[in-house]
Amino acid sequence: MGYNPDKPMDGRLSDLGPPHYEQFFPQVIRENKGKWLWHEILQAGVLMHKSETGAEVYTVRVGSARLISIEHVRELCDIADAHCDGHLRFTTRNNVEFMVDAKEKVQPLLDDLASRGNKFPVGGTGAGVTNIVHTQGWAHCHTPATDASGVVKAVMDELFEYFTSQVLPAQCRIALACCLNMCGAVHASDIAILGVHRKPPMIDHTRISGVCELPLAISSCPLGAVKPAKAVVNGKEIKTVKVNVERCMFCGNCYTMCPAMPLADPDGDGIAILVGGKVSNSRQAPKFSKLVIPFLPNNTPRWPEVVNAIKGILEAYAAGANKYERLGEWAERIGWEKFFEVCEIPFTDKSIDDYRLAYDSWRTTTQFKYTSHTASYTK
Amino acid sequence: MPTLEHNGSSFQVDEDGFLLTGMEEFNEDWIEYVSSVEGIEELTDEHRKVIDSLQEYYKKNGIAPMVRILSKTTGFPLKRIYELFPSGPGKGACKMAGLPKPTGCV
Ligand code: HEM
Ligand code: HEM
Ligand code: SF4
Ligand code: SF4
Numbered sequence: 396m397g398y399n400p401d402k403p404m405d406g407r408l409s410d411l412g413p414p415h416y417e418q419f420f421p422q423v424i425r426e427n428k429g430k431w432l433w434h435e436i437l438q439a440g441v442l443m444h445k446s447e448t449g450a451e452v453y454t455v456r457v458g459s460a461r462l463i464s465i466e467h468v469r470e471l472c473d474i475a476d477a478h479c480d481g482h483l484r485f486t487t488r489n490n491v492e493f494m495v496d497a498k499e500k501v502q503p504l505l506d507d508l509a510s511r512g513n514k515f516p517v518g519g520t521g522a523g524v525t526n527i528v529h530t531q532g533w534a535h536c537h538t539p540a541t542d543a544s545g546v547v548k549a550v551m552d553e554l555f556e557y558f559t560s561q562v563l564p565a566q567c568r569i570a571l572a573c574c575l576n577m578c579g580a581v582h583a584s585d586i587a588i589l590g591v592h593r594k595p596p597m598i599d600h601t602r603i604s605g606v607c608e609l610p611l612a613i614s615s616c617p618l619g620a621v622k623p624a625k626a627v628v629n630g631k632e633i634k635t636v637k638v639n640v641e642r643c644m645f646c647g648n649c650y651t652m653c654p655a656m657p658l659a660d661p662d663g664d665g666i667a668i669l670v671g672g673k674v675s676n677s678r679q680a681p682k683f684s685k686l687v688i689p690f691l692p693n694n695t696p697r698w699p700e701v702v703n704a705i706k707g708i709l710e711a712y713a714a715g716a717n718k719y720e721r722l723g724e725w726a727e728r729i730g731w732e733k734f735f736e737v738c739e740i741p742f743t744d745k746s747i748d749d750y751r752l753a754y755d756s757w758r759t760t761t762q763f764k765y766t767s768h769t770a771s772y773t774k
Numbered sequence: 775m776p777t778l779e780h781n782g783s784s785f786q787v788d789e790d791g792f793l794l795t796g797m798e799e800f801n802e803d804w805i806e807y808v809s810s811v812e813g814i815e816e817l818t819d820e821h822r823k824v825i826d827s828l829q830e831y832y833k834k835n836g837i838a839p840m841v842r843i844l845s846k847t848t849g850f851p852l853k854r855i856y857e858l859f860p861s862g863p864g865k866g867a868c869k870m871a872g873l874p875k876p877t878g879c880v
Contacts, residue, residue: 403813404860576879605795606788606874608837634836652877 421482423452423496439561440517441501453501454494457508457515458526458551458558461489462534462544470514478504488526488568490519521561524554524709528580529571532590538647539573540590540664541693547571549697550588553706564716564725567709568673574647583672585722586705587684592645594663595638596656600626603635603655612653617750618642621649666691666701670708670734671723682723687735689745704740711738736766780807790865792875797829800872808870813860821858821870823848828871838864838873 399405417425427446434444442454471491475483478500484492493504508515519525527550530536532543550569557563570584574591581587603609613621613636620642626635636656638649645663650656668691672684687708691700708722715737716725726734735742748756763769775794778785783803786794791811793799805825809817827847831839841863845851850858859866864876 401813602794605793605798608832608874608877610836611877651879654877 419482419484421452421480421494421496423450424482424494426450427452436521436561437501439523439559440520441505442520443498450496451498452494452496453498454492455501455504455508455517456486456519457491457493457517458519459485459489459491460544460548461526461529467514470511474504474507474515477507486519486526488519488528490526491515516555516559518559522563522565523559523561524557524563524567524569526558527551527569527571527588528584530573530578532573536573538576538651540592540647540659541573541588541666542695543571543573545696546588546666546698546701549699549702550705553702554709557709563709563713565719565721567712567722569705576651580674581669581672582683583674583681584684585670585673586708587669587672588701588705589667589669590664591667591690592647592658592660592664593690594658594660595620595640595643595645596647596649596658598636598638599655599657600628600633600635603653604628604633607653607655609634609636609653612636612649612656615648615652616643617646617648618644661693665693666698668701668704668708671726673721673723678719679721679724684723685731686746687738687740689743708738708740730764732764732766732768735768742768778807780804788875790869790875792869793872796874797832797872800829804872805870808866812866812870814858818858820850820854824850824855824858824863824867825871828867828873832871832873838868838876 420428427448427450430447432445432447434442436442437453440456442456444452444454471483472481475481475493479493479495482494484494486492495501495504505517508517527547529543529547530539532539532541532545534542534544551558557567567586568580568584569586569588570580571588572579572581572590575589577589581589609623613623615621620639621636622639624635624637625632627633645658647658650658667686668688669684669686672682674681688704691698691704694700712722712725715729716722720728729737747753775786776789778787778791781803783801785799785804785807788794793804805817814821824844827844828838831843831847839847841852844855844863848855852863855863855867859870864880868876
């Protein structure tokens with residue numbers, strides 16, 4: 396039945412939920428569900444799982460841009476039709492996995508993927524750099540301080556060799572969020588790219604009465620910088636808000652709640668780099684990522700400063716960390732002062748926590764190492 | 775700013791059809807207009823009760839009530855509010871009552 400705009404509730408289906416995932420299982424997955432014995436990584440991007448029935452499934456993981464056209468999805472379907480009986484899956488980091496049930500079927504699949512240019516790079520397994528979990532950026536959101544797809548493409552181009560190899564001490568998760576709403580995983584990734592503002596919101600008094608619920612804008616501020624105020628618009632006194640600029644740290648929460656308080660600014664906005672987060676419980680407990688570079692400019696379209704900074708951190712980590720050690724575990728073992736030294740990152744006051752529970756993040760011990768940074772203070 | 779005409783009244787609206795100046799321009803023609811686009815065939819006392827309740831709360835507090843408060847003040851469970859306003863309390867009822875468009879990660 397076609398949709399009838401005059402009777403929108405007629406024939407309306409709702410609350411059906413997603414289709415059950417078992418409908419989409421490849422045969423070998425259906426037959427061996429819950430019976431897997433062990434797995435191995437045959438080469439970067441290719442996994443094999445062995446079942447107690449003796450069955451094997453070979454998985455080929457390929458990179459994806461996440462933001463993809465329907466033509467691209469159809470091409471993925473063509474590949475799945477040709478090699479995998481029409482089955483495929485997407486991973487939690489937006490890679491694509493093709494599964495086949497016999498070893499002989501792997502090479503033809505790899506050859507087919509390779510024949511399609513660089514559209515379907517094979518990799519993302521083991522101790523490498525897999526896909527970057529990212530957000531909407533300038534493609535779709537209204538609160539970003541940077542772009543998502545553009546930065547991710549620039550970084551992945553530079554780190555491509557780490558996607559197709561497994562030469563790092565442990566896996567390195569990179570994530571990007573274009574504002575500090577942090578949609579996704581920046582708060583707990585090995586390397587995090589975060590869009591930040593550096594200027595306070597502007598207040599549009601002519602619009603604010605119609606489009607804002609003022610108490611929401613006031614309570615949205617983590618620092619109590621937004622206060623009720625009066626203004627005169629067209630000779631009439633109206634209720635509005637004012638921002639104590641000295642208190643504002645440019646989070647943009649008030650704009651999320653109130654469209655008359657925009658703060659995006661081409662020169663003010665840019666990227667901060669955080670490092671050392673992880674989500675797994677292996678060896679050490681999960682960690683939040685910490686701010687190490689407070690600001691890099693939005694230098695479109697290739698963000699060279701951001702790309703260089705990330706490459707520098709990754710290479711210092713690859714050279715310094717022990718096997719299995721995640722970036723955050725390495726930084727904590729050598730000490731953050733050493734991390735800044737070996738990564739050649741200037742330490743700034745912006746990395747010193749000053750928000751509510753900040754005290755616990757300061758050093759309450761005499762244990763520390765002299766570094767090039769301390770040397771420069773004591774000169 | 776787009777202007778919308780209905781039964782001789784004109785309204786300044788945004789791209790989602792919310793009144794840009796809120797309750798200042800709200801009137802009976804607005805209720806009728808929103809009913810026509812929201813698939814509401816007959817405006818009942820129950821609809822009126824939701825609208826009055828929203829407006830009263832907004833005038834007093836400067837914000838739209840939380841959904842639980844709306845249910846409490848009107849006595850309508852959320853399910854009933856959806857039956858009255860198929861687009862829901864935000865896109866349906868708040869729009870008709872002339873409250874600002876809901877913000878945040880909606
Ligand atoms: C200004 C606030 C926000 C806006 C405007 C916004 C908007 C959006 C939009 C338009 C989408 C895409 C939906 C689609 O593809 O159909 C989306 C996806 C998503 N958002 Fe948000 N969002 C906001 C805040 C948040 C926050 C605070 C979180 C989590 C802490 C979040 C988590 C997500 C997730 C997990 C997805 C799905 C991503 C995916 O599956 O690819 N969002 N958001
Ligand atoms: C102690 C608290 C938290 C920890 C340790 C944590 C940790 C993580 C980590 C490590 C990831 C990345 C997973 C990956 O690399 O594959 C992640 C993803 C994510 N986190 Fe959190 N998180 C926490 C709280 C939150 C909260 C409060 C929200 C939302 C309000 C949130 C929303 C998300 C989302 C949407 C993702 C992306 C999931 C996906 O990739 O499908 N997290 N989190
Ligand atoms: S991180 Fe911020 S700007 Fe980016 S998609 Fe999420 S809410 Fe929008
Ligand atoms: S940007 Fe953040 S800190 Fe600044 S006034 Fe708005 S909510 Fe407060």
